[in-house]
Amino acid sequence: MKTKIFAAMLVVLGAVPLAQAQQTAPPADKGEYVARAGDCIACHSVVGGKPFAGGLKMGTPLGAIYSTNITPDPETGIGNYSLADFDRAVRGGVAKDGHNLYPAMPYPSYAKITDDDVRALYDFFMKQVPPVKQANKPSEIKGVMGIRWPLAIWNMLFMDKGVYVAKKDHDDAWNRGAYLVEGLEHCGACHTPRGLAFQEKGLDASSGAFLQGAELDAWSAPNLRGDLRTGLGGWSKDELASFLKTGHNDKAVAFGSMIDVLNNSTPYLSDDDVNAMAAYLKSLPATTQQAAYVYNDAATKELQSGKPQQPGAAVYLGNCVSCHGADGKGQAPFIPPLAGNPAVLDGIPSSLINLVLNSAEPLVVKGMPDAYRMPQYRVQLTDDEIAQALSFIRGAWGNDAPAVTSAQVKAMRPITDPSSDRVIVLKMR
Amino acid sequence: MITLTVNGTQHQVDLEPDTPLLWAIRDAVGLTGTKFGCGIAQCGACTVHVNGQAMRSCSVPIGGLDGANVTTIEGLSPDSKHPVQAAWLAEDVPQCGWCQSGQIMAAVAFLKQNPAPTDADIDAGITNICRCGTYERLRRAIHRAADLMKA
Amino acid sequence: MDGNRTTPILTRRHFIVTAATAAGGLMIGISAMPHLARAASVMGQPWNDDTAAAHEIDAWIVIDPDDSVLIRYQRSEMGQGSMTAVPMMLNEELQADWSKVRIEYASANRNHREKKIYGDQNSNSSRTINGSQVLVQKVGASARERLIAAAAAKWGVAATECASANSVVTHKPSGRTLRYGELAAAAATVKLDKEPAIKTPDQFTFIGKSQPRVDVVHKINGAAKFGMDAQVPGMVYAAVLQCPVPGGKLKSVDEAVVAGMPGNPVVVKLADAVAVAAEGTWWRARQALARLQPEWDVGEAGNTDSAQFFREYRAALDGPAKTARKQGDVDQAVPAGGKTFEAVYETPYLSHSPMEPLNATVHLQADRIDVWVGTQDAYEATEKVAKFAGLEAEQVYLHNSFVGGGFGRRDVSDEIAHAIAVAKVVKKPVKLIWSREEDTRHDKMRPMAVTRFKGVTGADGMPTALSIRTVAGSIVKAAGIPLPPNGVDFVAVAGLAGNGYASIPNVNVDYVMRDTHLPVWWWRAPGQNQNIFALESFIDEMATANGQDPYQFRRKMLAGKADWLAVLDAAAEKGDWGKPLPKGTGRGIAICDDAGSLCAQVAEVTVSPKGELKVNRVTVVMDTHYIVNPLSIAEQAEGSVIFGLSAALYGKIEVKNGVPVQGNFDTYRMVRLAQAPKIDVHLLASGGPKWGGAGEPAVPPLSGAVANAIFAATGKRIRSLPIMDHDLSGST
Structure with missing residues (x-):
């Protein structure tokens, strides 16, 4: 288990989307649109708090840090920031007082934002966002690690400076998609594996590691490249666009930290922008050669016989079959299929274990909470039963992912326990 | 409009596709023998047969059921002698x-x-x-x- | 037939019924009764929209010319079987042909109009039988005598020469007969000089014989009408979201977000909740409600959590307390060779969680309100409806339905208040349904409690002193019942201040009242459902630490209490107490006196090396003093074991930021078939002055018996519930 550090579960108290806005059309205000695309609110707010007032606790390998108040309050927020100050923070990772921001702020991605968009964003924060007086919390990174100047070196090593430059060999839509995916939407923050220094191993399409999938916050953010089984190689561009628009398509339903993206960001983008992102993502080549997923009904027949041979099939029959079906096809687009779902085929089972134990926070697309939710099984199934059920699912209907062990489930329990205070609550979003 | 055959009778259900079958049966078709217990497929009080398979109808959106054959408790037998x-x-x-x-x-x-x-x-x-x-x-x-x- | 009083079927200390499976059916088997004709019946809809009928003998009994008999049952049917048992008691006297009897609910409206002619209408505290027995026997006897008088008048003979049986009055000397149906009209006008005496138990010929429950036929085909099944033309559906922190208030809500959603949703703001009413289906109301983002005023309660509550309750153990019971001096010196004990037991908040979430359907008009609801107290609910609606009780028509599980929850009427509030705004009939999450989190909870025991045992290993102090919420206060002069909530200490262990010379029971913002209420076997777990576990601690057999230890403590010993002995015998068990398997025993009945249980559990617990078998012995319908008593005992087991193994409502955490069955777990033990029930009927209840007494001993069995199997003492929070791995 790579990172026990990034546990991620908040108590789900019902649908509490951060965004108050309920509009169905893309935001008319350009700055707000850019803020949506940058999903600033996901990190710079807490559930029940004021928008953009910060305070979200984020676990890092060195200790917890807190997102800051980015409302235009002059004392506690960014009210005294000039456009240049603002720009230096967003695209350069340096605050007005000269201290380096922790790279939990995805400034290596935001560096690609255009001047126009930065200005629009600045105007939005200064003029549209109500100021909130709320002091920032100091980071909990202790001792020598708390000194921020090495971050400047980090920035030299790991930041690609410069605004996004259109690639001549791609069309406008692709370039717009690249700008959004690599830049504003900072998809790599979760989906690109990180190196020893916590840096993303690739920041754009030129890197094979970019969006290759990564484990973070006790979730496995899936591979977004063209891999046929574990990536999005089996999804059409339209299916991808539908997912970004609604969190649903016929192949999957969003979960984990992606919930924040759907609750606050991509559904608010224009169809053109979402299609551009989909087109761009579809262009990323596979990193591994995989045979296309082919459905196989052997498990269906085993389940329908009522005489499950594998222990996991029995658990599936008792707990999962009513929603996800004996055929593993779910009830798309409302309830996801398990057959051929890239999240099920993911080599890292963290997301699956996490989902079974804890369910997911509610998906609230444009203010409308999802009609159906996954139940939690933390208090209902043992480690053995969950491992058996997931191993069955990962081998059924043509799926071919490695089995899940009881030890993996056991390890995930405490770090994702919503009722435990020991959890390092946090999120890299 | 979704067509459901419930206990052998065809019904045109004018509800949104995300509506659970349970509420279509209770509120649109008007058969109340199928019960609401939890809404998340945990208790089974809403179990009906959809095309012969037992399903917890609170978690079955009707959007995917056009033309389906549904049997509820009322349709299990004509004389309660199953x-x-x-x-x-x-x-x-x-x-x-x-x-x-x-x-x-x-x-x-x-x-x-x-x-x-x-x-x-x-x-x-x-x-x-x-x-x-x-x-x-x-x-x-x-x-x-x-x-x-x-x- | 009249003189047929040969074999009294209820004798002291005589086993009369065994619903045995695991134990092997050496007693009279009553578990399956295909041989029994389905006799008396009800309609799928238990209420009658007309409060009176033609051919009434009186408000309770209608006999039509074709001999069909209608008996009105005045309380509620929520699975406890009283809708069968109470008319059985009536019919013991009436002597009608049971196969011609139909039963419906008595009208609460009529009860209000006719000076409580049906008496109380509540089904709680396991007292439906106890509270109905004399009344309905009188009603039945009076009707019978009037039928006989009518026949005697017709024949011009003395009533004393006539007898009745099976819906027929016979003139004994001549053998002439008249059917009840031929006599009913005349009987209705008969005024008896003197009301007849009711039968004594030794005269019963009908009471005590298993009858299939009358409601069951409608519960296998969807016909039974529950509150949620009401269908009123033109009604809209309502969903409700109450302040997540109980007790909080609605500050504001943006209604605009539901505009244009299907079903023309209407947002209704209530003081502590927001509701949405929509057309077509409840789902639309629920969906529109989900879209709302209300702001709440939660106050200080919003900063509380369970861990803090337990800390505060523990601290309160050392604060001031009220004395519930005091005998001798618990602080006297420890006898030579004696031992001292101290332990603290903790039990969490619990939700009732009946399978049918709370709901009510109302049709409010200017001078009349109709309410369709399943309530445990139609009379009191009628009064509340009148208040909510601003009408007189006589203008309230409450159509009580089959109750989809009560367990003490369904007599608050908060769901009816919601429905009426919505109806006032939308001005249409409203069916309001709570989601499961609302039902769980806005339950009126079983109180949490922290109880400290101090005990002393003498050289002989037997207790010489027992000091108990419990810190618990007050249901009595919540219910508005005045506390007795000693300031002790008698429910909070139920079972602790007695439980038959009078042989201990020095006893103190103290109570500290402590509540949080979570409301509390009666929950199946109130007080005892947690106190007996704690007490019977602590007794076990003292027994086992003194190397004594827990069963024999209790026998000695109960010396001289023949009725308690009979129950305890029977449980030990039927539960195979003392017989060898494999490693990892143990038995535990516990006993209580609840709702006027005695109940002892032996539980057998197995704990695997991985710590997985399986309750294999539970043996129940219950002495209800009298038995009306053995079948439904056995069913209540079986059900109580499962109800108690869900609480013991999994039950807890935690609080975080003031909000009850568990909301649905995925987090508030219930026993299912796979965890359900074999249950064998044995009934005793020891007679005496009081008729005991059957719905609750088998709940309290369960958790104690299971916890004691876990100790026997593993050596681990369970001092807090639920058991799932204890790691039992490696203990066997």
């Missing part, structure tokens, strides 16, 4: 009764697959919740129904 119903009577199973439509529909589907179940088969195969705690009699009734169906 062997499972007969066994339920003989063992005096229901107490408050709220979960029992679902229990019976689950048992009917279960016995189709397991005509001669053991206690262990029943325990694994019927996961519906009964808050009154009728499990002892329910288990006996399933065995009795299996015997009746053999006879």
Whole structure:
């Protein structure tokens, strides 16, 4: 288990989307649109708090840090920031007082934002966002690690400076998609594996590691490249666009930290922008050669016989079959299929274990909470039963992912326990 | 508009596609024998048969059901004499009764697959919740129904 | 038939019924009764929209010319079987042909109009039988005598020469007969000089014989009408979201977000909740409600959590307390060779969680309100409806339905208040349904409690002193019942201040009242459902630490209490107490006196090396003093074991930021078939002055018996519930 550090579960108290806005059309205000695309609110707010007032606790390998108040309050927020100050923070990772921001702020991605968009964003924060007086919390990174100047070196090593430059060999839509995916939407923050220094191993399409999938916050953010089984190689561009628009398509339903993206960001983008992102993502080549997923009904027949041979099939029959079906096809687009779902085929089972134990926070697309939710099984199934059920699912209907062990489930329990205070609550979003 | 055949009668259901089958049955078709218990497919009080398969109707969106054949507790038998119903009577199973439509529909589907179940088969195969705690009699009734169906 | 009083079927200390499976059926088996004709019946809809009928003998009994008999049952049917048992008691006297009897609910409206002619209408505290027995026997006897008088008048003979049985009055000397149906009209006008005496138990010929429950036929085909099944033309559906922190208030809500959603949703703001009413289906109301983002005023309660509550309750153990019971001096010196004990037991908040979430359907008009609801107290609910609606009780027509599980929850009427509030705004009939999450989190909870025991045992290993102090919420206060002069909530200490262990010379029971913002209420076997777990576990601690057999230890403590010993002995015998068990398997025993009945249980559990617990078998012996319908008593005992087991194994409502955490069955777990033990029930009927209840007494001993069995199997003492929070791995 790579990172026990990034546990991620908040108590789900019902649908509490951060965004108050309920509009169905893309935001008319350009700055707000850019803020949506940058999903600033996901990190710079807490559930029940004021928008953009910060305070979200984020676990890092060195200790917890807190997102800051980015409302235009002059004392506690960014009210005294000039456009240049603002720009230096967003695209350069340096605050007005000269201290380096922790790279939990995805400034290596935001560096690609255009001047126009930065200005629009600045105007939005200064003029549209109500100021909130709320002091920032100091980071909990202790001792020598708390000194921020090495971050400047980090920035030299790991930041690609410069605004996004259109690639001549791609069309406008692709370039717009690249700008959004690599830049504003900072998809790599979760989906690109990180190196020893916590840096993303690739920041754009030129890197094979970019969006290759990564484990973070006790979730496995899936591979977004063209891999046929574990990536999005089996999804059409339209299916991808539908997912970004609604969190649903016929192949999957969003979960984990992606919930924040759907609750606050991509559904608010224009169809053109979402299609551009989909087109761009579809262009990323596979990193591994995989045979296309082919459905196989052997498990269906085993389940329908009522005489499950594998222990996991029995658990599936008792707990999962009513929603996800004996055929593993779910009830798309409302309830996801398990057959051929890239999240099920993911080599890292963290997301699956996490989902079974804890369910997911509610998906609230444009203010409308999802009609159906996954139940939690933390208090209902043992480690053995969950491992058996997931191993069955990962081998059924043509799926071919490695089995899940009881030890993996056991390890995930405490770090994702919503009722435990020991959890390092946090999120890299 | 979604077409459902419920207990042999065709209904045009004018509800949104995300509507759970449960509410279509109760509120649009008007059959109230199918019960709401939890809304997340945990208790089974809403169990009906969709194209012959037992499903927890609170978690089945009607959007995917156009043309489906649905059987509810009311349609299980014309005279309440289905062997499972007969066994339920003989063992005096229901107490408050709220979960029992679902229990019976689950048992009917279960016995189709397991005509001669053991206690262990029943325990694994019927996961519906009964808050009154009728499990002892329910288990006996399933065995009795299996015997009746053999006879 | 009249003189047929040969074999009294109820004798002291005589086993009369065994619903045995695991134990092997050496007693009279009553578990399956295909041989019994389905006699008396009800309609799928238990209420009658007309409060009176033609051919009434009186408000309770209608006999039509074709001999069909209608008996009105005045309380509620929620699975406890009283809708069968109470008319059985009536018919013991009436002597009608049971196969011609139909039963419906008595009208609460009529009860209000006719000076409580049906008496109380509540079904709680396991007292439906106890509270109805004399009344309905009188009603039945009076009707019978009037039928006989009518026949005697017709024949011009003395009533004393006539007898009745099976819906027929016979003139004994001549053998002439008249059917009840031929006599009913005349009987209705008969005024008896003197009301007849009611039968004594030794004269019963009908009471005590198993009858299939009358409601069951409608509960296998979907016909039974529950509150949620009401269908009123033109009604809209309502969903409700109450302040997540109980007790909080609605500050504001933006209604605009539901505009244009299907079903023309209407947002209704209530003081502590927001509701949405929509057309077509409840789902639309629920969906529109989900879209709302209300702001709440939660106050200080919003900063509380369970861990803090337990800390505060523990601290309160050392604060001031009220004395519930005091005998001798618990602080006297420890006898030579004696031992001292101290332990603290903790039990969490619990939700009732009946399978049918709370709901009510109302049709409010200017001078009349109709309410369809399943309530445990139609009379009191009628009064509340009148208040909510601003009408007189006589203008309230409450159509009580089959109750989809009550367990003490369904007599608050908060769901009806919601429905009426919505109806006032939308001005249409409203069916309001709570989601499961609302039902769980906005339950009126079983109180949490922290109880400290101090005990002393003498050289002989037997207790010489027992000091108990419990810190618990007050249901009595919540219910508005005045506390007795000693300031002790008698429910909070139920079972602790007695439980038959009078042989201990020095006893103190103290109570500290402590509540949080979570409301509390009666929950099946109130007080005892947690106190007996704690007490019977602590007794076990003292027994086992003194190397004594827990069963024999209790026998000695109960010396001289023949009725308690009979129950305890029977449980030990039927539960195979003392017989060898494999490693990892143990038995535990516990006993209580609840709702006027005695109940002892032996539980057998197995704990695997991995710590997985399986309750294999529970043996129940219950002495209800009298038995009306053995079948439904056995069913209540079986059900109580499962109800108690869900609480013991999994039950807890935690609080975080003031909000009850568990909301649905995935987090508030219930026993299912796979966890359901074999249950064998044995009934005793020891007679005496009081008729005991059957719905609750088998709940309290369960958790104690299971916890004691876990100790026997593993050596681990369970001092807090639920058991799932204890790691039992490696203990066997």
